[in-house]
Amino acid sequence: MKSGLINRISILLLLTIAFSNCSEPEEGDKSQAPNLLIIYPDQMRGQAMGFLGDEPVLTPNLDRFAGESLVLTEAVANFPICSPSRAMLMTGKYPHANGVLHNCNTLSEPFGHELKESAVCWSDILSDKGYDLGYIGKWHLDNPREPYVDTENNKGTIKWNEWTPSHKRHGFNFWYAYGTYDHHMRPMYWKTDAGREAFHFVDQWGPEHEADVAIDYIKNKSQERDPSKPFALMVSINPPHSPYAAVPEKYKKPYETIPMDSLTKRLNIPEKGTQWGDFYRNNIKDYYAMITGVDEQFGRILKALKEEGLDKNTIVVFTSDHGNCLGIQNIGSKDYHYEESMTVPFIIRWPEKIKGGTDDLLISTPDIYPTLMELMGFKESIPEDIMGTSYASNFLTGEGPRPTSQLYMYVYPGEPDVGRRGIRTDHYTLMINYRPNEGNAWWQQNQADSIELFNNYEDPYQLTNIAGTQPALEKKLSEELKQWLQKTRDPWIKHFPD
Numbered sequence: 001m002k003s004g005l006i007n008r009i010s011i012l013l014l015l016t017i018a019f020s021n022c023s024e025p026e027e028g029d030k031s032q033a034p035n036l037l038i039i040y041p042d043q044m045r046g047q048a049m050g051f052l053g054d055e056p057v058l059t060p061n062l063d064r065f066a067g068e069s070l071v072l073t074e075a076v077a078n079f080p081i082c083s084p085s086r087a088m089l090m091t092g093k094y095p096h097a098n099g100v101l102h103n104c105n106t107l108s109e110p111f112g113h114e115l116k117e118s119a120v121c122w123s124d125i126l127s128d129k130g131y132d133l134g135y136i137g138k139w140h141l142d143n144p145r146e147p148y149v150d151t152e153n154n155k156g157t158i159k160w161n162e163w164t165p166s167h168k169r170h171g172f173n174f175w176y177a178y179g180t181y182d183h184h185m186r187p188m189y190w191k192t193d194a195g196r197e198a199f200h201f202v203d204q205w206g207p208e209h210e211a212d213v214a215i216d217y218i219k220n221k222s223q224e225r226d227p228s229k230p231f232a233l234m235v236s237i238n239p240p241h242s243p244y245a246a247v248p249e250k251y252k253k254p255y256e257t258i259p260m261d262s263l264t265k266r267l268n269i270p271e272k273g274t275q276w277g278d279f280y281r282n283n284i285k286d287y288y289a290m291i292t293g294v295d296e297q298f299g300r301i302l303k304a305l306k307e308e309g310l311d312k313n314t315i316v317v318f319t320s321d322h323g324n325c326l327g328i329q330n331i332g333s334k335d336y337h338y339e340e341s342m343t344v345p346f347i348i349r350w351p352e353k354i355k356g357g358t359d360d361l362l363i364s365t366p367d368i369y370p371t372l373m374e375l376m377g378f379k380e381s382i383p384e385d386i387m388g389t390s391y392a393s394n395f396l397t398g399e400g401p402r403p404t405s406q407l408y409m410y411v412y413p414g415e416p417d418v419g420r421r422g423i424r425t426d427h428y429t430l431m432i433n434y435r436p437n438e439g440n441a442w443w444q445q446n447q448a449d450s451i452e453l454f455n456n457y458e459d460p461y462q463l464t465n466i467a468g469t470q471p472a473l474e475k476k477l478s479e480e481l482k483q484w485l486q487k488t489r490d491p492w493i494k495h496f497p498d
Contacts, residue, residue, distance in 0.1 A: 033129070034350065034376055035314040036232040037305065041207075041294050042082065042138060042241040043334065045323030046075065046343035048291055056262060057288040058254055061299030065318065068349050070395060071358045075346035076424060078364050078407045080322035080334045082140050082180070083113070085365055089321070090121040090141070090170065092369030092388040094488040095411060102413040104143045104179070106159040111414040115141035117168050122369045125381045126232050127171025132225040134174035134217050137210050137236035139164055142179055149196065151188060153181055163196040174224050176213050177236070184239055184246035192224075205248050207237045211297035215304040235301065240290035240324070242333070244283045251289040251296075258285070268328050268338075268461040280327035287326055312351050315375060319368070320344040329462070337408045337422050337431040337452070338462055350375070354395045362403045362426065367391060387488065405477075407484040409492075417491035422452075423481045429454045429462065430477040434495050453477070 047054045051063040052073075077085045079095055087093075087100035095101045099116055102108045115121075123133055144159040153160045162179040169175055175192040178199070187206040190199050202209050214235045216222055225231055239247065255263075263284050270277030298318065305311045325331035325340045334341045346363060348354060354375075363371075366388030373382050374392035382390070393400035408422040408431060422431035431452045453467040453474060467474065478496075485493040 032377065033131075033230045034353075035230050035310060036126070036317075036372065036376065037301070037314055038232075038234040038317045038319070039237070039298055039301065040137075040234060041237040041239065041291075041320050043322060043324045044240050044291060044294070044320040044345060045325075045340045046073070046320075046345050047323075047340065048240075048288070049345060055266075055288075056258070058292045059295040061295045061302065062318065062345075062347070065298070065302065065316075065349065066347055068351070068356065069316075069347045070349070070354050070356055072346040072348075072361050072363050073358055074360045074426070075319065075344050075363045076342040076365070076406045076408075077320070077322035077344050078342075078366070079409050079411070080336070080341045081410075082138075082321055083108075084411075085321040086139075086141055087115050088365040088388075089368055090115065090123070091119050092122070092366045092383075092386040094366060094387050094407065094490075095409065096416060096488055096490050097385075097387060100141065101411045101416055104140055104160075104162070106144055107413045109143040109145065112143075113413065114143045115168070115170075119170070120383050121170040122373055123171040123232065123234075125171075125373060125378055126376075127173070129378060129381070130229055131171075132174070132229040132231040133172045134176075134214075134225065134231065134233040135169070135172040135236070136176045136213050136217070136234070137178075137206075138180055138238050139177045139236065140180040142168065144179070149179075149199070151181060151199070152183060163190055163199070165196075166192075172234075174217060176210075182238065182241060182243065182246075184241075184243070187238070205246075205293070207239055207294050207297045208248075210235055210237055211300050214301050218301070218304045218308055218310065237294055237297070239294055240287050242283075244286035244290060247286055247290045247293055251293040252286065254292065255285040255288055263288075266328065266461060268340075268463060270327060270330055274330075276327035276330045276332065278327075279332065283326055287324070315348065315350045315354075315372065317368075317372070318345055318347045335410055337420065337424070337429055339429075339456065339460070342406075342408060342424065348395065355398050359394070360426065361391060361394060362406050362424070363391060364388065364403075364406045371395065405480050405484070407481075407488065409490070417494065419492070421481060421485065421490070421492050423477060423484060424456075425477070425480075427455060427457045428473070428477060429456055430474070430481065432478075432481070434492065 048057050049062050050059040051066045083104045084095045084100050087098045091098040101113045104114050142162045142164050144162045148154040148159050151161045160180045181188050184206045188199050188201045269280050322334045323341045328340050329338045370382050370388045370390035371392050374390040405423040405425045410420040412419050420433045433450050451467045452465045454462040
């Protein structure tokens with residue numbers, strides 16, 4: 001779709017396809033229960049992995065891992081900003097159902113947009129099943145409250161960072177984390193038993209330090225986990241989130257001599273001399289350097305897993321909370337329906353169980369929860385009100401349900417019934433924007449910026465808005481969007497014309 005037929009052929013040639021006949025573990029059978037390892041960098045777009053052949057970024061460990069795994073090339077973040085995406089991953093529900101309708105900060109705090117203690121997360125299920133659970137890195141699912149924690153990103157007009165007390169950690173018994181804090185060269189953390197004021201700083205690049213902690217957890221050097229139990233570990237890495245220059249020089253070095261022209265071949269990058277064109281050119285090398293650094297830490301964690309003999313019975317997932325335009329489409333970062341913002345990496349490995357290769361399955365963030373729980377043998381424990389769909393059968397056998405579209409949404413703090421909504425199919429992206437003070441009749445043609453429609457197959461860089469040229473197609477896609485809004489209980493649906 002977005003990368004074209006040539007890239008699809010390249011992927012198929014580069015990745016190893018391993019088939020196996022297997023069955024999921026029996027419900028509650030700890031002897032067969034697999035471990036789970038989720039590596040979750042922030043703001044890493046799905047195109048930025050070397051093996052895809054789309055961008056010239058160096059990711060040797062991901063390239064190798066992809067050859068041993070199932071790669072989903074069309075995975076998306078449905079609400080591509082941090083907190084809503086993380087909440088969808090944890091709850092398997094879309095934002096209007098889980099309550100996290102915007103980033104957790106002081107803008108959202110009056111409206112209670114944070115992960116509820118009552119939510120039944122996948123980690124709660126695993127905790128109930130006797131798993132040892134560890135969380136490392138960025139959490140960003142609690143709103144700051146007064147008196148604000150004395151960290152740098154709580155000193156401005158908008159406050160961001162907050163401690164998570166043990167009763168709000170959803171089953172994670174090992175905790176080495178923070179709310180949100182973007183000083184990558186000197187990150188801060190709360191340990192499991194640390195109080196709200198007992199955070200500490202580390203003079204080490206965040207991803208490297210978090211890999212050290214993860215390796216310690218896997219090898220159990222500090223005896224932080226019970227080796228008699230299966231474990232689930234999530235390593236939530238902040239880079240390649242901004243600030244992009246906050247990355248060790250050793251990761252910058254491979255990109256120093258690469259001509260800028262070879263890094264700016266995507267046709268939707270604004271021209272040099274424009275605000276966002278220059279922003280892209282000023283940051284792309286550091287963005288790639290961050291990804292290369294994250295790739296190295298991922299490789300270190302995988303090595304530790306193998307050294308401990310845990311790799312065969314550990315499901316490893318590599319994905320991200322959302323992508324990053326970095327100036328593409330004149331968008332500084334994320335939030336939007338464009339491919340670079342919505343699409344994320346999704347690579348999953350479970351040796352001799354999950355079928356390897358590539359798949360263009362239109363998987364969405366809330367689908368990850370039920371899929372993992374079914375794979376791990378806990379299908380019967382998935383809450384009935386879950387909104388995601390399990391694709392465990394697709395992963396295990398190559399056969400199963402296949403969605404026809406993915407929801408896109410953007411909600412303003414405290415305004416659940418306005419903002420942008422849309423869908424992404426295997427060919428098209430439709431986005432409709434509703435703001436009460438910006439012209440309400442989006443269904444009328446020629447409303448500037450109120451509706452965008454792209455043919456992603458013929459126009460993979462989304463350069464031409466074809467809204468208004470194919471009314472039958474727009475109607476069909478709008479009706480499918482309406483079904484999504486009904487499913488997710490989105491009050492935005494009232495803006496549809498009769």
